[in-house]
Amino acid sequence: MTTEQWQASRNNLKAAKRWVIKIGSALLTNDGTGLNRAGMQSWVDQITRLLDAGHEVVLVSSGAVAEGMTRLGWNARPDEVHKLQAAAAVGQTGLVQAYETAFAQHGRHTAQVLLTHDDLSDRTRYLNARTTLRTLLDLGVVPIINENDTVVTDEICFGDNDTLGALAANLVEADLLVILTDQDGLYTADPRSNPDAELIFEGMASDPQYAAMAGGGGALGRGGMVTKVRAATLAARSGADTLIVGGRIDNVISRLHQGDLVGTLLKAGQAPVAARKQWIAGHLQTAGVLTLDNGAVNALRTGGRSLLPIGVIRASGRFERGEVVECRDEQGQLVAKGLVNYSLTEALKILKTPTSGLEQALGMVAEPEMIHRDNLVVL
Ligand SMILES: Nc1ncnc2c1ncn2[C@@H]1O[C@H](COP(=O)(O)OP(=O)(O)O)[C@@H](O)[C@H]1O
Numbered sequence: 001m002t003t004e005q006w007q008a009s010r011n012n013l014k015a016a017k018r019w020v021i022k023i024g025s026a027l028l029t030n031d032g033t034g035l036n037r038a039g040m041q042s043w044v045d046q047i048t049r050l051l052d053a054g055h056e057v058v059l060v061s062s063g064a065v066a067e068g069m070t071r072l073g074w075n076a077r078p079d080e081v082h083k084l085q086a087a088a089a090v091g092q093t094g095l096v097q098a099y100e101t102a103f104a105q106h107g108r109h110t111a112q113v114l115l116t117h118d119d120l121s122d123r124t125r126y127l128n129a130r131t132t133l134r135t136l137l138d139l140g141v142v143p144i145i146n147e148n149d150t151v152v153t154d155e156i157c158f159g160d161n162d163t164l165g166a167l168a169a170n171l172v173e174a175d176l177l178v179i180l181t182d183q184d185g186l187y188t189a190d191p192r193s194n195p196d197a198e199l200i201f202e203g204m205a206s207d208p209q210y211a212a213m214a215g216g217g218g219a220l221g222r223g224g225m226v227t228k229v230r231a232a233t234l235a236a237r238s239g240a241d242t243l244i245v246g247g248r249i250d251n252v253i254s255r256l257h258q259g260d261l262v263g264t265l266l267k268a269g270q271a272p273v274a275a276r277k278q279w280i281a282g283h284l285q286t287a288g289v290l291t292l293d294n295g296a297v298n299a300l301r302t303g304g305r306s307l308l309p310i311g312v313i314r315a316s317g318r319f320e321r322g323e324v325v326e327c328r329d330e331q332g333q334l335v336a337k338g339l340v341n342y343s344l345t346e347a348l349k350i351l352k353t354p355t356s357g358l359e360q361a362l363g364m365v366a367e368p369e370m371i372h373r374d375n376l377v378v379l
């Protein structure tokens with residue numbers, strides 16, 4: 001590839017509306033002597049500029065264990081899981097305090113979001129996390145996600161925050177995942193042991209050669225490059241490109257935003273919306289059937305619209321909010337699949353109901369759509 005082609009890809013990133021930015025332990029923790037507050041303020045200043053330019057940012061931040069160790073006066077990372085969990089619990093408060101203080105300089109609020117594996121594999125919790133994050137973004141608040149280290153066990157933890165960052169990118173359907181770390185990007189081999197290794201500027205997330213180049217992490221980080229490259233493949237499932245880049249590069253986030261050629265871009269390789277829909281279609285089993293009138297079938301097929309309760313004439317199966325249901329026409333032909341916003345019991349109460357009648361029928365309105373168009377795959 002030529003420099004012009006690389007540059008063209010970077011220019012395209014300016015269109016990325018929703019960013020997930022992951023900041024790793026290796027960067028955040030000043031070589032184990034507390035939080036790198038100057039670095040944090042600089043990233044926060046740059047994130048604020050992104051927000052002011054109309055982008056949305058979800059932050060995934062490590063650093064709880066390292067900050068907890070500093071607060072507790074521990075020099076070495078303990079091996080016992082319970083001690084690590086205790087350190088994370090102590091450190092997490094310091095971490096969010098530091099971010100809240102840094103964002104307060106710009107009059108912005110932050111929100112602490114602690115997630116576990118279970119939260120993202122259980123459909124209802126997945127959808128609730130998704131709705132909360134979307135609501136926070138709408139409010140202009142910066143969600144700061146970390147793993148809920150207190151409750152996880154070895155078997156069911158993300159462990160590294162690269163994976164969590166990728167799953168967060170899936171969760172909020174981000175356009176771009178930025179992984180800030182202590183190296184300038186992905187090199188052809190681990191630069192700590194290979195001084196001749198070269199920086200990769202761009203590739204496809206699905207290309208297996210990158211996993212072969214990636215090695216493990218340093219003393220503070222958990223996953224190394226292996227988990228960052230894997231995160232890029234996970235993020236690509238919902239259409240997000242991934243940028244692995246050095247957090248110590250001057251003004252790194254602003255430079256990415258301007259299209260500067262820094263770090264390694266691992267491209268998702270398919271249009272985000274198509275990828276997202278494929279993700280819905282492929283990852284969740286159907287739990288029920290909604291029968292649509294002709295108007296609703298047309299709205300979905302030709303108008304690319306959301307499915308409203310008024311167009312649903314029958315509902316069957318056993319489904320809860322957040323499960324995938326089939327949408328069929330009156331002849332029984334499959335029209336679409338999507339994530340439903342209401343349980344079967346609720347759906348039965350709002351068949352053929354206009355939006356204005358939902359509150360009376362249900363006593364509350366979760367969402368005006370039976371299925372939002374972003375969550376609908378027309379077949
Ligand atoms: N091919 C590679 N290119 C760049 N860095 C690599 C590579 N293989 C392994 N690494 C190592 O990965 C480390 C970053 O991962 P990690 O320590 O987990 O940091 P973080 O806390 O930011 O996730 C780097 O310090 C680097 O030594």
Ligand SMILES: N[C@@H](CCC(=O)OP(=O)(O)O)C(=O)O
Nearest residue numbers: 024025063064065161221222
């Ligand atoms: N949840 C842990 C983060 C784990 C971690 O260090 O991950 P990473 O930054 O990907 O190497 C913490 O806050 O300490």
